Amino acid sequence: MYDVIIIGAGVTGSSVARELSRYNVSVCVLEKCEDVCEGTSKANSAIVHAGFDAAEGSLMAKMNVRGNEMMGQLAEDLDIPFRRNGAMVVCIHKEALDGLKTLYDRGIANGVKDLRILTREECLEMEPNLSDNVEGALYAPTSGIICPFILNIAMAENAAVNGVEFRFNTQVEDIQKDLQGIWHLRTNNGEYLAKYVVNAAGVYADVIHNMVSKNKIKITPRRGDYCLLDKEVGGHVDKTIFPQPTNLGKGVLVSPTIHGNLIVGPTAVDLENKEGNNTTADGINDLIAKANDHVKNLPMRKVITSFAGLRAHEANHEFIIREVEDAPHFIDCAGIESPGLTSAPAIGEMVGGMLKDMMKLTEKENWISKRKGILNPQNLSIEERNELIKKEPAYGQIICRCESISEGEILDAIHRPLGARSLDGVKRRTRAGMGRCQAGFCSPRVMEILHRELGLPLEEITKSGGRSNIVLERTKGTNGGEL
Amino acid sequence: MISYDIVIIGGGPAGLAAAVSARKAGIDKILILERDKELGGILNQCIHNGFGLHTFKEELTGPEYAGRFIDQVLEAKIEYRLNTMVMDISPDRVVTAMSRADGMYQIQAGAVILAMGCRERPRGALNIPGYRPAGIFSAGTAQRLVNIEGYMPGREVVILGSGDIGLIMARRMTLEGAIVKVVAELLPYSGGLKRNIVQCLNDFDIPLKLSHTVVDIEGKEHVTAVTIAEVGKDMKPIPGTEERYTCDTLLLSCGLIPENELSNKAGIKMSPVTSGPIVNESLETNIPGVFACGNVLHVHDLVDYVSEEAKKAGESAAKFVKAGGKDTEGGHVIEVKATDGARYTVPTTINVDNMDDLLTVRFRVGAVYKDSFVSVYFDDERVMHNKKRILAPGEMEQVILQKKKLAEKPGLKTITVKIEAE
Numbered sequence A: 001m002y003d004v005i006i007i008g009a010g011v012t013g014s015s016v017a018r019e020l021s022r023y024n025v026s027v028c029v030l031e032k033c034e035d036v037c038e039g040t041s042k043a044n045s046a047i048v049h050a051g052f053d054a055a056e057g058s059l060m061a062k063m064n065v066r067g068n069e070m071m072g073q074l075a076e077d078l079d080i081p082f083r084r085n086g087a088m089v090v091c092i093h094k095e096a097l098d099g100l101k102t103l104y105d106r107g108i109a110n111g112v113k114d115l116r117i118l119t120r121e122e123c124l125e126m127e128p129n130l131s132d133n134v135e136g137a138l139y140a141p142t143s144g145i146i147c148p149f150i151l152n153i154a155m156a157e158n159a160a161v162n163g164v165e166f167r168f169n170t171q172v173e174d175i176q177k178d179l180q181g182i183w184h185l186r187t188n189n190g191e192y193l194a195k196y197v198v199n200a201a202g203v204y205a206d207v208i209h210n211m212v213s214k215n216k217i218k219i220t221p222r223r224g225d226y227c228l229l230d231k232e233v234g235g236h237v238d239k240t241i242f243p244q245p246t247n248l249g250k251g252v253l254v255s256p257t258i259h260g261n262l263i264v265g266p267t268a269v270d271l272e273n274k275e276g277n278n279t280t281a282d283g284i285n286d287l288i289a290k291a292n293d294h295v296k297n298l299p300m301r302k303v304i305t306s307f308a309g310l311r312a313h314e315a316n317h318e319f320i321i322r323e324v325e326d327a328p329h330f331i332d333c334a335g336i337e338s339p340g341l342t343s344a345p346a347i348g349e350m351v352g353g354m355l356k357d358m359m360k361l362t363e364k365e366n367w368i369s370k371r372k373g374i375l376n377p378q379n380l381s382i383e384e385r386n387e388l389i390k391k392e393p394a395y396g397q398i399i400c401r402c403e404s405i406s407e408g409e410i411l412d413a414i415h416r417p418l419g420a421r422s423l424d425g426v427k428r429r430t431r432a433g434m435g436r437c438q439a440g441f442c443s444p445r446v447m448e449i450l451h452r453e454l455g456l457p458l459e460e461i462t463k464s465g466g467r468s469n470i471v472l473e474r475t476k477g478t479n480g481g482e483l
Numbered sequence B: 001m002i003s004y005d006i007v008i009i010g011g012g013p014a015g016l017a018a019a020v021s022a023r024k025a026g027i028d029k030i031l032i033l034e035r036d037k038e039l040g041g042i043l044n045q046c047i048h049n050g051f052g053l054h055t056f057k058e059e060l061t062g063p064e065y066a067g068r069f070i071d072q073v074l075e076a077k078i079e080y081r082l083n084t085m086v087m088d089i090s091p092d093r094v095v096t097a098m099s100r101a102d103g104m105y106q107i108q109a110g111a112v113i114l115a116m117g118c119r120e121r122p123r124g125a126l127n128i129p130g131y132r133p134a135g136i137f138s139a140g141t142a143q144r145l146v147n148i149e150g151y152m153p154g155r156e157v158v159i160l161g162s163g164d165i166g167l168i169m170a171r172r173m174t175l176e177g178a179i180v181k182v183v184a185e186l187l188p189y190s191g192g193l194k195r196n197i198v199q200c201l202n203d204f205d206i207p208l209k210l211s212h213t214v215v216d217i218e219g220k221e222h223v224t225a226v227t228i229a230e231v232g233k234d235m236k237p238i239p240g241t242e243e244r245y246t247c248d249t250l251l252l253s254c255g256l257i258p259e260n261e262l263s264n265k266a267g268i269k270m271s272p273v274t275s276g277p278i279v280n281e282s283l284e285t286n287i288p289g290v291f292a293c294g295n296v297l298h299v300h301d302l303v304d305y306v307s308e309e310a311k312k313a314g315e316s317a318a319k320f321v322k323a324g325g326k327d328t329e330g331g332h333v334i335e336v337k338a339t340d341g342a343r344y345t346v347p348t349t350i351n352v353d354n355m356d357d358l359l360t361v362r363f364r365v366g367a368v369y370k371d372s373f374v375s376v377y378f379d380d381e382r383v384m385h386n387k388k389r390i391l392a393p394g395e396m397e398q399v400i401l402q403k404k405k406l407a408e409k410p411g412l413k414t415i416t417v418k419i420e421a422e
């Protein structure tokens, strides 16, 4: 039996796990996929929002602003790529200029620092590629861009190092409470027992909640399509450029990513299917049409990939983070849609604090607060790199040509805590396969490394767990020879 | 810093042929840098035959063709380093390379020959909607898995794009027992060689659907079905023409892109049409002493032309080195242009004083032309008018210019290659 079971190893569950790992408490995270960061946390805009969007006085606003505030230190402690590049909400209709003031006032009320309203001239000076129609903008220098994968992975890794257990490929199918008040979680991998449960199941948070409560909730997957553009054009804008928000959300943004690509998206389409993260032609066309409203000369020919993510939308557009009324010792983190990534550290802090009080937890003496990321040899001088290769020759072998990722980095990704077991696992940890050839070159090579390091037959190497095997069987002419 | 007269980046057919010709032209210190574990480039995975008809007058497989050049490199005792990735080239020709064995190091090159080949256009660049499961491969990646690693990606295959690699893989997968259900091509004509359509599709009754594209990919974890639809003149899918194929594999053969990251970083000027460097009659880029040949310069369909082009690059680099690392100055420079259906030419400038007696100008057309003429104009005067039964984008064309003809016209400014109906 565990003291706490967390359902879901997205950014929310992982942040809660890391917070709890400070205390003397046994924690297990159950995740239905084969790795952390397989849900919404892997497909979003990756903006650390400043906090002027959410309604004044809402929990969402509070978590957003607090999360933004915490992100700098967290990124430093856990070695997460993060930069405060600033954001602009751009107004292109004179009659809508008042809207900027409304946003500004809301931001001030929410506690957002350093907000400013810019004139047309100031806008164009900062961002020469803004639309010629720009009339003004709200400027939020505290807004940032982050690597969403590493944020999620780093928190989980750090939790694991501090004793939190993770069970992958483990889907919670039913939850019952016994007479002693112990939660019984039935999964495809047997039963798990816990005194407390945290529901951080993303778009499935309603399904999990509804297993234990009479007061049903509904989470609607709201899909957002994206296009990602080549690094060659990553400098088209420096700040994150938003249109003015509507009741459908923050609209189609254009932003550099922390790794130097350009991201354009998302759309907003409500779905029934919680697995519906396929892109659609309509979605992509819609994006291309909208993106040009605020930024000019967008080089859409430079798209290297498109993808979609699902927002866990709840009708009130508010985070639900509380102990479930009719299910004591069961805490929901539901409706964690945008700005959920930004808020993750704050949500972890809040839920950690709740459990600390409820369970009277004491702090560990030897809690490890820091994590070292995978070494990036591209930051080294030639001499330093040579030293490294002498010690560890695998750093001399480039595997991913587009992103210049060496075998050394891939080995690190596989062998560190909660290491990668699939092509996507390697990709999210190292960026091998994220470049312009989209793994055409490196995938056979990464497969070979996974095969060797994990001792798995090649047929069992997957793209991302489950039945996503990459090759089926040997060709006719070969009979079990080695790769 | 170590130094070489000529450093060749890439040990595929282009790099090999360039090395051999530079040696024949009397250059001693030549180094080939190759990131793979063997020489031969992409030919190592092209185990089908049909290579070398022009060069050797016999039909060889890809590895056999490469083997002929590798033998010449070995015989000439030209140095090469395998498992070595070139990381950077500077405008003053300092080449930074890295390998497990030697770490990261720099080489001062008297001349550099770019021979990095090309890569395939990935799904992402095609904006194909749908899920992103396992089972989607560029045709060349699948070719490597099947021919080099010895693994089958799947049993039921749909292919998008009728480039040569896709066609070859349709046959290869069929021979391995897979069922290739359809080859869909966005354009109204195939981008592949005629002989490949006959030998790889027709002979196996594999349907080729022109003016079709993929409009949906199903399968959350692994591909389970692909839907294709006909496209109109605007290249947009026509509603109601969808056809769904259950399958476990989607291969993409939708074009090749010269691999020019290094060239771009070095500040080499690129052609937006070929995505390769802009070069003169010596196959020299805008950076003096840096030459290019093979697929990194423009995508070839026949390796024989690669070898021919590379031979020229090797000779030019040798000449540059022998002249003490300088281009000859001055001379009569003529611009070469492609218009009216001709998409580009290689080269785009000719310095008459530097050209050989005969100069091959290679180009491609932008659409299929039947019973048309390839014309060459010296300024406004038509000097060549060759009837062609068929011209297709999938087949590289060439015209040959004579130095003495150009030298006769000291005022000549522009040579234009055009396609004319009559």
Ligand SMILES: Cc1cc2nc3c(=O)[nH]c(=O)nc-3n(C[C@H](O)[C@H](O)[C@H](O)COP(=O)(O)OP(=O)(O)OC[C@H]3O[C@@H](n4cnc5c(N)ncnc54)[C@H](O)[C@@H]3O)c2cc1C
Binding pocket: A007, A008, A009, A010, A011, A012, A013, A014, A030, A031, A032, A033, A036, A037, A038, A039, A040, A041, A042, A043, A044, A045, A046, A047, A048, A049, A170, A171, A172, A173, A200, A201, A202, A203, A204, A208, A222, A223, A224, A225, A266, A309, A310, A311, A312, A336, A337, A338, A339, A340, A341, A342, A343
């Ligand atoms: C289009 C889009 C754009 C966004 N942009 C931003 C942004 O720029 N900035 C920002 O701050 N936020 C943004 N967000 C929001 C942010 O991405 C999410 O709020 C955040 O990732 C949610 O994390 P999570 O851990 O709650 O959910 P998830 O990452 O979805 O994690 C839930 C996990 O639970 C697992 N799970 C589900 N059911 C079960 C079960 N029964 N048993 C076991 N495991 C289960 C899932 O597999 C999954 O791994 C965006 C979201 C979208 C969709």
Ligand SMILES: Cc1cc2nc3c(=O)[nH]c(=O)nc-3n(C[C@H](O)[C@H](O)[C@H](O)COP(=O)(O)OP(=O)(O)OC[C@H]3O[C@@H](n4cnc5c(N)ncnc54)[C@H](O)[C@@H]3O)c2cc1C
Binding pocket: B009, B010, B011, B012, B013, B014, B015, B033, B034, B035, B036, B040, B041, B042, B043, B046, B051, B084, B085, B086, B087, B115, B116, B117, B118, B119, B139, B140, B143, B164, B165, B168, B256, B259, B262, B293, B294, B295, B296, B300, B301, B302, B303, B304, B306
């Ligand atoms: C998948 C595929 C299949 C083909 N099939 C056929 C066919 O059936 N018939 C036909 O006639 N033609 C075919 N072609 C065309 C064929 O590529 C050319 O005919 C010829 O191989 C091109 O030669 P190359 O030397 O320019 O390029 P490549 O053969 O690609 O060689 C380039 C070499 O450079 C190396 N390299 C690249 N970058 C670096 C770096 N930074 N550092 C070190 N080394 C580097 C590469 O590893 C490679 O070995 C095919 C092409 C491809 C891509």
